[in-house]
Amino acid sequence: MLNNQGRPTQPEAASGETIAHKTFTGNRGLQTHEPLIFETGRNDVTGVDIDEPEEFTPRLGAMLRKATIDLPGLSEPEAMRHYVRLSQKNYAIDAGLYPLGSCTMKHNPRLNEKMARLPGLSDIHPLQPQSTVQGALALIDELANWLMEITGTHAVAMSPKAGAHGETCGMMAIKAAIEARGEGATRNVVLVPESAHGTNPATAALIGYSVRSIRADASGTVRVADVKAALGPDVAAIMLTNPNTCGLFEKDIVEIAEAVHEAGGYFYCDGANLNAIMGKVRPGDLGIDAMHINLHKTFSTPHGGGGPGAGPVVLSQALAPFAPVPFVAKDEGGHSLIEHAEGSQSFGRMTAFHGQMGMFVRALTYMLSHGGDGLRQASEDAVLSANYIRACLKDIMSGPFVEQPCMHEVVFDDAWLKGTGVTTLDFAKAMIDEGYHPMTMYFPLVVHGAMLIEPTESESLASLDLFIMTLRDMAFRARRGEAERFTQAPYFAPMRRLDETRAARQPVLRWTKPETVQVEAVAAE
């Protein structure tokens, strides 16, 4: 059928195979090759208009920068196009289900972004006179109150910049408390389960502790007997994630906390998975002493392609005196910021200024939007969705720990792929062809070929069902012997599989002018 300009409005019926011819540009429709700014930009182009200042006598002494810096510039239209084209090569929550276990890729409300850009919240300096930032201090105080109520704790250190930084903060508070008891020299071991996030042992090591590993038993959780066996007068703390990285609630947690306390240690809880339990149980009631909260996970401040995050740490009464500066205090005159540790037991300072204010604004916006009722509903829906996925896949994909319900994420192993020639990695890469971001792979380490799926509360039932049907179809095909569909995947992503070994063996971590690259390549040979 032709319209009245003679322009075809229906495609010709496709005949047979799709033609995969090369295009002149190398682009394929909306999938474009985007050069580096160093290949297109020019040092004498700029996208910012700045007037040359009037003549003046510089006060730089002998420190004027003379040599070329080599920073290419782009006009605004070129910049827009470069970054928009780059963005189109990224998967995102806004584009689809992002079942990355342990990462809590939930919807990021745009109201958060709007509030974070109110000039009264974004355009204020951390060292303005406190009388000119009373609203900011009140906001931090309000967020702290919500965090303490949700977790059932008594104090919160707001300044840590991300989860691992929060872990460092919590563990430093523990170390300070132990030193204050005069046991700094003797308590130098931290217990960490095998299933823990890598940040946990790394944090313990960072502050001078040695790590004693605790096994997870066949049920995927830590047994109080194993903890007791590892406890001793040399133990400073245990670091335990709850719900844990296998997506299970640590049933013995109260007994574990009691045993650790009895042995004179502290209980650090990794709060990465708080999203499962809001309004259902409060970690403070379970006996924890410190727990970081990833505002970028549970409270939807965006992940931003890898940060910025925020990792406030809630503290028990025992640890509260050791919290770092700064913190907000309140009296009848208003809010004030305590910025110096002198004369207190505070262990000192974690960062310049007062923490991730931009993230605080987003997190509080999210909390106010949800309210206490909505937060609990969010946790319930997250747990419900994970269990629904498990129920719908358990006949075709195998998984450990089936005796107890999972929390907000479900882990499968790779036993069901045995003999198919398809690995967990292959299966994950084939999900990309189906339009999904893969689940977390090969984590937790205690599950062979682990596939950790966390749907969050942000998916509709139709979305969950399509995801489930897709995985079922894929599993069926893997078992039927269609290995090639997996082992070479992805076929339809902006790029095929990348050579990570080459990247690590011959690191190229910055752009250099092509002639320099060639010289280096020759030299390397």
Place this chain on the structure above:
Amino acid sequence: MRYLPLTEQDRGMMLQRIGVESIDDLFADIPAAKRLQARLDLPKHKSEMEVERIMSGFAARNVPADSQPFFIGAGAYKHHVPASVDHLIQRSEFLTSYTPYQPEISQGTLQMLFEFQTQVANLTAMEVANASMYDGSTGCTEAVLMAHRITRRHKAVLSGALHPHYADVVVSTSHMANARVDRLPPDVSADEDILARIDADTSCVVVQTPDFFGNLRDLSAIAEKCHEHGALLIAVFTEAVSLGLVEPAGAMGADIVVGEGQSIGNGLNFGGPYVGLFATRQKYLRQMPGRLAGQTVDADNERGFVLTLSTREQHIRREKATSNICTNSGLCALAFSIHMSLLGETGLRKLAKVNHANAVKLADMLAGVKGVEVLNETFFNEFTIRVPGKAADAVEKLAGQGILAGVPVSRLLPDAGLDDLMLVASTEANTDADRRALADALKGM
């Protein structure tokens, strides 16, 4: 609840499919005695409009930098950010993606990080840079720990003109990591004898330029002495724009250059999120903390980028990792990189020149105010003045008159006997009228 797509009917159907009676059956592993019986003592959910009203209420009780003559710096600076930067970082594909662990569908973030690393390396005149740290202060501490790993020594010497918060973070962390810190007393006029502190136990020397009091420092002699003694020189900056005009530490022999990148692309945000810049020599690459994007090819031999050298990182190395850092500052790094691409070399140099010119104008103006003394011989866009009486009182009084004048040194160094000193910054965001207002107000004190 506008963010939750499941309906009551959906939930009922799903529970049935799972084979349980009620949602609480899925929480059965929580010890019964500890389950929360009452509701959280928190208000109920709210509409967008209601939330906006509350948040605007908080905002209304603050004085934004743009609303008054504004001269506050001391590690965070008021600069103009082009409108396109904030638009681009709000692209869903940048804003709502995770760390690029699946490179086939993360090339946008990975290529951007590769470009960012190159920009940072060039800006600092170093060989390699990482994909960002949380901020300058935490990056500084990571640099000290890295130097300890490389030298297998455990004493850091900190200049007395290193930003006091940065020094505080190094001190707190070092104490915990059983490392030593030799922190020099506050050095207002860049005449400390740091060379005398370098010995065979020294792992690294940490010096800032432009320093906390605004002075520019030639680091060459310090670098030389460090290297004679097998120690590393860590150079710090808190004002990235200065690198458009001031000799970079990489050209003066620094081994690690670390700094705050907030000035480019990122707003003040009351102290965060910011972006730490971290660069070093190629030979120290494998001891560098944080994520790295590297170039490689895909199965079709097309150029692409991946996160690389992750064998340094916590998720592989666990307690043997170079750092526990996991999340970095991706979106702030993107803002930095976009703004830097827009500026280009021409724009950055001009921007830096305007900053310096404005600060020179202000310094000349304030030097003419009776009772006010400008202490710096050299500076970039920030310098130290001595005022009659306490600087903290002056700042408070000027705030009452609608001028955000500067930072009293005593706010960061309360017991240093420097109560009459104030840091004053003037960027491209200030007008002649702003500067005149400050000078006039100081005259009236």
